[in-house]
Amino acid sequence: MSKKISEWITKYAEKNTIVALKKQFTSAKPYPHLVLSNFFNPKKSVEILKALVQEPMEEKEADLFKFMQTKDLVGTNNKILKEFRAFLCSDEFVSFMEHLTGLKLKRGVIDMHGTLYQDTDFLLCHDDQLEGRKIAFLFYLSNLKEKDGGSLNLFNSKNKMPTTVVKKIIPQFNTFTFFEVSPVSFHEVEEVITDVQRIAIGGWFHGD
Amino acid sequence: MAINPLYFKEENIRKIQQMFASNQTVPSIVLHDFFQKECYEQLKQGITRAAFQKERHPILYSYQEATPSFVNEGLNTKEMLDFLQKILNKKIKKITGTVQCFGWKDYTILNDEVVEKPGIDLFFCLSDDWDESYGGNVVYVDGTGEYTKTLLTENMLMIVERKKGVQKFVQYVNHRAQNKKLYLMRATINA
Numbered sequence: 001m002s003k004k005i006s007e008w009i010t011k012y013a014e015k016n017t018i019v020a021l022k023k024q025f026t027s028a029k030p031y032p033h034l035v036l037s038n039f040f041n042p043k044k045s046v047e048i049l050k051a052l053v054q055e056p057m058e059e060k061e062a063d064l065f066k067f068m069q070t071k072d073l074v075g076t077n078n079k080i081l082k083e084f085r086a087f088l089c090s091d092e093f094v095s096f097m098e099h100l101t102g103l104k105l106k107r108g109v110i111d112m113h114g115t116l117y118q119d120t121d122f123l124l125c126h127d128d129q130l131e132g133r134k135i136a137f138l139f140y141l142s143n144l145k146e147k148d149g150g151s152l153n154l155f156n157s158k159n160k161m162p163t164t165v166v167k168k169i170i171p172q173f174n175t176f177t178f179f180e181v182s183p184v185s186f187h188e189v190e191e192v193i194t195d196v197q198r199i200a201i202g203g204w205f206h207g208d
Numbered sequence: 209m210a211i212n213p214l215y216f217k218e219e220n221i222r223k224i225q226q227m228f229a230s231n232q233t234v235p236s237i238v239l240h241d242f243f244q245k246e247c248y249e250q251l252k253q254g255i256t257r258a259a260f261q262k263e264r265h266p267i268l269y270s271y272q273e274a275t276p277s278f279v280n281e282g283l284n285t286k287e288m289l290d291f292l293q294k295i296l297n298k299k300i301k302k303i304t305g306t307v308q309c310f311g312w313k314d315y316t317i318l319n320d321e322v323v324e325k326p327g328i329d330l331f332f333c334l335s336d337d338w339d340e341s342y343g344g345n346v347v348y349v350d351g352t353g354e355y356t357k358t359l360l361t362e363n364m365l366m367i368v369e370r371k372k373g374v375q376k377f378v379q380y381v382n383h384r385a386q387n388k389k390l391y392l393m394r395a396t397i398n399a
Contacts, residue, residue, distance in 0.1 A: 063377040124267075
């Protein structure tokens with residue numbers, strides 16, 4: 001394990017663990033995904049949260065969604081956010097993701113935003129497909145309960161159309177979730193229905 | 209369906225025609241207190257007895273729909289057709305409509321593969337206690353980022369000419385609506 005990986009990731013980077021997680025990823029239903037709790041160095045995760053809430057956010061609203069979002073964090077001036085982004089783009093971490101997913105990913109290229117969902121915010125069902133996107137990821141920085149709403153819901157599909165929600169992922173602090181972007185990677189963020197703040201960093205790894 | 213007689217005064221019709229045409233991208237007009245009160249109350253009662261069915265396709269829409277016979281009968285009365293023909297300066301043979309019911313978690317989404325042909329939309333609202341904060345606004349977008357958002361309120365008719373490239377959606381209805389329902393009687397007159 002490289003020094004960089006061990007500085008950032010807690011317990012998932014051992015060789016045996018990676019083999020088991022790859023099996024878990026590829027066999028996950030309704031489509032390949034993983035939910036890894038206590039994923040990053042906890043001290044750094046707290047620093048990232050503190051930094052993210054200082055970043056300017058703007059309201060995004062359309063037919064499909066309503067929430068607050070930062071600009072792409074490629075433009076941030078914050079030290080820890082820059083370091084975090086550099087780590088996610090690094091050869092070490094991208095190689096780690098390739099081992100987990102079996103997908104070939106680009107180094108140095110990543111889309112990455114901070115998001116804030118508050119009462120009545122939502123993201124309706126869609127597949128995330130856009131040229132080049134291979135892996136969608138979410139790094140949760142809040143603890144939610146089922147009663148708050150705000151879960152990431154994954155849909156089953158039939159004839160490449162979404163049918164029903166078969167998995168609900170309730171955001172928990174320092175959980176790293178990712179899934180393969182494909183014609184059937186239908187998902188939604190359930191409406192937040194309490195005064196909780198659902199804070200996360202999300203984005204995409206790209207393929208060659 | 210008895211229309212408010214104010215909307216048959218020549219002076220008012222001229223004003224409505226002017227207002228309708230003033231928005232060149234999305235010509236539209238909103239007419240409050242459109243039906244006479246008794247007629248509006250009868251319509252509301254009729255809607256509550258209609259047999260609604262859930263229509264859900266997660267990436268496109270979620271709502272309930274019904275087509276009670278009085279809707280199309282009412283839309284095709286001589287009075288209604290005469291009124292619309294005057295406002296739109298267009299011969300109209302027949303209008304086909306339905307009633308859609310939006311509650312918590314309902315919506316419609318734009319989709320590049322499901323594009324409506326240009327036409328004239330009619331939306332009539334049959335809900336008395338709907339608040340803007342619940343969502344459910346009808347939004348028209350022209351593909352360039354410009355949009356027109358209208359909250360439909362009780363006994364209100366909205367007429368919108370949807371030109372090429374203009375599409376519409378009904379905003380997601382959030383939990384603040386609780387058990388309340390937004391009933392929209394809607395029809396499209398093809399261009």
